[in-house]
Amino acid sequence: MRHTVLISDKFDKEGVERLKSSGKFEVVYKEGHTREELLSVIDQAEALIIRSATKADKEVIEKASNLKLIVRAGVGVDNIDIPEASRRGIIVMNAPGGNSVSTAEQAISLLTSMARNIPQANQTMHEGKWEKKKFKGTELTGKTLGVVGLGRIGKEVVKRAKGLRMNVLGFDPYIPAESLSHLEIDIVSKEEIIKQSDFITVHTPLTDTTRDLVNKENLKDLKKGVRLINCARGGIYNEEALAEGLESGQIAGVALDVFTQEPIPADFPLIGKENVILTPHLGASTGEAEFAVAMETIDELIEFFDTGVARNALNFPSIDPDSLDYLKPYFLGGEKAGKLLAHFVGGDVKTVDLNYKGSIAEYKIDPVTTAILKGVLSVALGDDQLNYVNAPVFAKERGIRVHENKTENPDTYKSSVDIKLEATSGKSATLKFTAINSDPLVVSMNELPIEFKPEGILILCENNDVPGVVGAIGSFLGQENVNIASIELARPKEGGTARSVLVVDDLLTADQLKKMNDLGHIVSAIQVDLRESK
Ligand code: NAD
Ligand code: MLT
Numbered sequence: 291m292r293h294t295v296l297i298s299d300k301f302d303k304e305g306v307e308r309l310k311s312s313g314k315f316e317v318v319y320k321e322g323h324t325r326e327e328l329l330s331v332i333d334q335a336e337a338l339i340i341r342s343a344t345k346a347d348k349e350v351i352e353k354a355s356n357l358k359l360i361v362r363a364g365v366g367v368d369n370i371d372i373p374e375a376s377r378r379g380i381i382v383m384n385a386p387g388g389n390s391v392s393t394a395e396q397a398i399s400l401l402t403s404m405a406r407n408i409p410q411a412n413q414t415m416h417e418g419k420w421e422k423k424k425f426k427g428t429e430l431t432g433k434t435l436g437v438v439g440l441g442r443i444g445k446e447v448v449k450r451a452k453g454l455r456m457n458v459l460g461f462d463p464y465i466p467a468e469s470l471s472h473l474e475i476d477i478v479s480k481e482e483i484i485k486q487s488d489f490i491t492v493h494t495p496l497t498d499t500t501r502d503l504v505n506k507e508n509l510k511d512l513k514k515g516v517r518l519i520n521c522a523r524g525g526i527y528n529e530e531a532l533a534e535g536l537e538s539g540q541i542a543g544v545a546l547d548v549f550t551q552e553p554i555p556a557d558f559p560l561i562g563k564e565n566v567i568l569t570p571h572l573g574a575s576t577g578e579a580e581f582a583v584a585m586e587t588i589d590e591l592i593e594f595f596d597t598g599v600a601r602n603a604l605n606f607p608s609i610d611p612d613s614l615d616y617l618k619p620y621f622l623g624g625e626k627a628g629k630l631l632a633h634f635v636g637g638d639v640k641t642v643d644l645n646y647k648g649s650i651a652e653y654k655i656d657p658v659t660t661a662i663l664k665g666v667l668s669v670a671l672g673d674d675q676l677n678y679v680n681a682p683v684f685a686k687e688r689g690i691r692v693h694e695n696k697t698e699n700p701d702t703y704k705s706s707v708d709i710k711l712e713a714t715s716g717k718s719a720t721l722k723f724t725a726i727n728s729d730p731l732v733v734s735m736n737e738l739p740i741e742f743k744p745e746g747i748l749i750l751c752e753n754n755d756v757p758g759v760v761g762a763i764g765s766f767l768g769q770e771n772v773n774i775a776s777i778e779l780a781r782p783k784e785g786g787t788a789r790s791v792l793v794v795d796d797l798l799t800a801d802q803l804k805k806m807n808d809l810g811h812i813v814s815a816i817q818v819d820l821r822e823s824k
Contacts, residue, residue: 292316293595294356296335298323298344301363305584312592329353337591339363342552342571346370351378359594363587364389364574365442366523367604368496376605379677383590383602386442388582389574394446396573397491397521400545401451404517405430405489409567428488431455436487438480438503439494439522440465440473447491448473459483462494484508489517496523506531509540517543521573524549533559536566547573606679607656620650620658620707620723623730626744626820627709627723628665630732633818634750635713637669641691645708648700659694662709666690703733735789740780742791745820749798749806752813755781755788759811763792766809772796787813 295309297319310317318331322343332338332350337359340346346360351374360370362384375382403409406427414421435451437444440462451458458475459482467477480503483490494500504518504527518541520527529550535541544560545567551558552571560566574583590601599614600606632639644662646655657678664681671684685692700706703724712718722734723744732742735750742748753759760779767774773795781788798806798817806815 293336294318294334295337295339295591296331297339298328299339299341299363300343301339301341302580302584304581305588308585308588309591314592314595332357337361337595339587339591340369342366342369344369346375348374351375351380354378354380359383359591359600361385361587361591363583366495368523372605373683376679376683379680381594381600381606381679382604383594383600384604385583385586385590386602388584388586389579390442390446392576392579393443393521393573394450395576396547396569397443397447397493397519398450398454400519400521400547400567400569401435401489401491401517402430402454404519404543404545404565404567407565410564432457433488434459434486436461436483436490437475438462438483438490438492438500438526440470441493443521444493445473447493448475456489459486481511484511485513487513487516489519491519492522492526494522494526496525500526502526502528502531504528504531504535506534509535509538512540514540515542517541517545519545521547524552529559533563536560536563543567545569547571607654607660613653617650617653617655617658619725619728619730620655620705621661623723623725623732623744624658624662624707624709625665626730627707627721627732628662628711629668629820630665630744630748630750630818631709631711631719631721632666632669633816634719635711635717636715638714639666639670639690639711640714641693641710641712642666642685643693643708643710643712644695645710646694646696646705647708648698648703648705650705650707651696651698655694655696658707659692662707663690663692666711706733735780735791738780738782738789740778740789740791742776742778742793746775746793747795747797748818748820749792749794749815750818751790751792751815752787753790754811754813755784755786756811759788759809760790762809762811763790763806766806767792767794770798770802770805772798772802 292315294316300321306317306319309315328350332354333356336356338357339361341363346369348371351371357380360375360380360382362370365384365386367384370382372382407425411425433456435456436459437448438461440460448458459478460475461478461480461483470477509531518527532544543565547569548571593599593601644659660678660681663685664676664678667681667684668676706722706724708722710720720736721732723730723732730744732744734740775793775795778791797819803817
């Protein structure tokens with residue numbers, strides 16, 4: 291079956307051809323779909339590839355009834371309603387690596403152009419003027435450049451600015467200073483950047499912590515004559531404040547590649563101002579970056595449809611292929627175990643306690659936790675609407691408290707996962723599972739050692755530990771023409787309540803299950819269907 295991929299923004303031609311020639315995809319590509327066109331075709335798409343022009347907002351996502359995946363060919367995902375995509379189980383990925391160098395080079399180009407008034411001088415030459423005196427510039431050597439955001443692009447900018455012999459200061463509160471020591475720059479506070487820099491360049495996403503980094507209130511704190519560059523996202527510098535700062539002379543120059551509204555409106559406050567350079571979001575617009583981003587996007591898309599691995603996913607814990615090999619049985623077993631235990635406590639779960647022990651604790655275990663939550667929720671919500679993206683969202687919405695604990699000390703097994711569920715009724719249950727030969731295996735339930743594979747149709751039975759009960763269960767199921775594939779027994783002590791787990795070949799009807807519960811000495815018998823497809 292071919293998957294339909296809709297590409298609604300400008301995309302590298304070789305990339306489009308590669309997707310088509312793989313034979314796996316029906317590709318619908320038009321450079322720049324209008325909003326109406328997008329809304330009319332989005333319901334066909336299983337995957338949507340966009341750049342910054344397409345707005346994958348609530349309305350688009352609601353209409354996208356077959357969509358599994360949105361891939362942003364680039365970094366910024368502020369044009370995607372990720373919470374809505376998560377609610378609908380749509381994975382959102384970006385392809386962040388390919389355009390870092392081009393964008394860093396754009397920032398440096400704006401910096402050097404601004405220092406020497408190149409665009410303005412060029413403009414006057416084309417107008418037949420010779421204004422040598424007007425365009426006196428400033429040298430970069432020895433000047434201080436403040437770099438805000440030291441991720442992929444910020445780091446590339448730092449390397450280039452050092453090559454220009456600038457004194458570079460950096461600020462990024464989310465990266466430990468020791469991880470930035472190789473950059474050999476001074477890591478300082480935001481206030482120091484504002485106070486000391488002759489030039490400031492920003493390379494962060496637009497968030498509540500980065501919006502209005504330069505604003506009307508802190509204009510006076512900027513070094514007089516500062517020059518500001520933004521190739522990240524519009525709004526990191528307040529655009530009205532920039533106009534005011536240029537007017538007063540506090541700011542000597544501004545170079546922007548990105549804007550709060552794109553394309554910019556006719557009344558954009560910096561249009562026509564001297565000492566302002568504006569480019570139409572060109573950071574990633576080089577042949578090299580477009581090609582690299584397209585290839586990264588396609589690699590991710592093909593890998594997702596081939597293997598289910600969601601690389602660079604933003605709303606789903608992505609697993610690298612090596613970890614996937616190790617975690618797979620825990621991922622698969624966790625979902626089944628979660629479902630089994632949630633059935634046992636009656637579905638309405640209020641807390642989930644997870645204890646990862648041994649080697650598994652060395653891994654990023656979020657995918658396993660997500661799989662367990664999906665299994666737990668499936669009892670109350672059914673399997674149809676749930677997936678690995680929306681399970682954590684639904685768990686949060688239902689007020690389910692999830693506690694994870696990791697300890698690298700193993701108990702009996704090299705790796706194991708303990709699950710404890712508590713329902714609103716007060717009923718609780720525990721289960722431990724491990725992986726043997728890459729297959730999940732439950733090794734205890736409700737603190738009682740009992741081994742079974744979490745798969746197929748299971749009947750969990752509690753009965754008085756008296757002679758003849760197992761025989762009675764066997765005869766009853768025989769009479770009902772239900773074949774027992776295996777049976778596991780456990781008891782805490784002789785004469786107490788014994789437990790058994792039966793694997794049967796056919797689902798019992800509600801009536802058969804009731805009759806089984808009515809057999810002598812049966813305390814309870816519940817049936818859980820852990821088959822893959824029903
Ligand atoms: P990245 O995720 O690698 O780096 C962003 C960095 O910002 C991170 O290290 C993060 O810790 C830091 N950060 C977050 N909040 C911060 C704060 N309050 N103060 C200081 N630092 C903070 O991203 P990247 O690939 O380097 O991209 C940076 C920005 O550039 C993004 O907004 C992206 O959308 C934009 N971008 C623009 C273009 C363009 O065409 N102009 C091209 C590519 C990327
Ligand atoms: C990005 O965030 O990657 C940029 O905005 C580049 C783009 O897609 O034009």
